[in-house]
Amino acid sequence: MSHNKPLRMLGFCGIDDSIDPDLLLSVSRSYSFVEWGVLFRPDQEGEPRYATTAYVNDKLYPAFKSSNGAMRLAAHLCGERVNEVLRGDDGFLKTLSALGFARVQINATAVNGVDTSDLRSASNTLRFVILANPQLEFILQRSEETSPLWSPFDAKPEKNISMLFDESKGTGVLPATYTPPPATYPVGYAGGIGPKNVTSVLESVLKISTNSDFWIDMESSLRSKVDGVDSFDINKCQSVIRSVCQEVKLFKFCSE
Template sequence: MINLCTLTGVDVRTDLGRVIEMAAAYPFLEFGILLSRTPEDKDPRYPQFRQIADMVERLSGRAKLALHVCGRAVGEFVKEPAKGAVYAGQDIHDLVAAGIGRVQLNFNFERFGLSVEEIDKAVRRTSAKVITQHFPANAPVSLGVTAPNHQVLYDASGGRGVAAAGYDRPFAGKYTGYAGGLGPGNVLSAVAAIQSVIGDDTVWIDMESRIRTDGYLDLDKCGNVAASIAPVLVASAASS
């Protein structure tokens, strides 16, 4: 069954009070916050570190939170630089400890210069669940990381809103998610398609680009998604 829906991209314009209300109304929701250190990542999806810290402080304990770590920040998370280096007072691990339940590392394994062993070690040393995206270039990570808190997200779209052509079975022994072009207009059909392939496994879904308007997270679209899938998820849970 699907037991979690991640709405990714809480930004500086997001009404956090509404986020808290939605989290209470729909306990299956998780809200993702994007973090990038890469200079070109300047669009509204990426709040500044201090803004993220404020969001986590306000939402911790009131909403399920995921931190989606992008670009060069992935290397920072994996290699865990010494305190005071590069980003003084902005340590990602401290941010995670403040109230993040899951961390998603967005990178391409073939281009990033990290070993599977380094990634596995980084996953093991954090108390959070750690997600890596699965697509062909990341297959060594999906299959090679053995940390018990490692999770895998099918996402060939990479946040570009490209719908998946189909859905594969979940990874054996790993909590598995599905993303790629999901939004208010197609989430119900996607949920049905996902449920048809997952058998007795429990999985989650994630969406980003199609729940934004003019670059910013649209909580009306998020609310439409939550309301439409709630009966399906509740019925699925009741029958399991």
């Protein structure tokens, strides 16, 4: 089935030290709509799904630099990295652009180790941070839990903001239905998406989407055990790409 509505990108999150960046680079050169997500959470750095600083600086960044713009990177902030931003500390954010990150996702949920006790007040602080960093696109994880943080942006969105619909709150649970996107900012969808269901998910989202670009993001479904170690599986990413390009045929990039 062919569609005219644009899929902005495919987000593959959780790249870590288990994956050779040259493999990511190879995929990016063939499919520039792929975005690689790095989870940043200091207390879990080096564990599966959480890349080390050395990996990002010394391996991932050189691969990005050699891609000549083909590789897309997104920083998914968790734990203390989110708490910093919600306190108005954008020191870490200012290091991301230099490392090739164009988008920053704010995972402001309790399951991600974030202090969610006063997200309403934090929303005002976050707006100042967003305005102070126009070089970055900020993604707010939109769910019932995070409503005090994102709802003020519904009435007054900023130019460099977008929203990720994920009612699973980052736990990888497929939603029963999908929320139609507002026309005021770009949106993405996440939660339980993977190689086995990406085609049906896209069909569902397309039915309720406007003509605006949207993206989808996945994480848990991209893991495999390699020699007993929880690892990022590039083969599962390629399976998703094949499903999108060969079966759904959503957009022009698949012919690259």
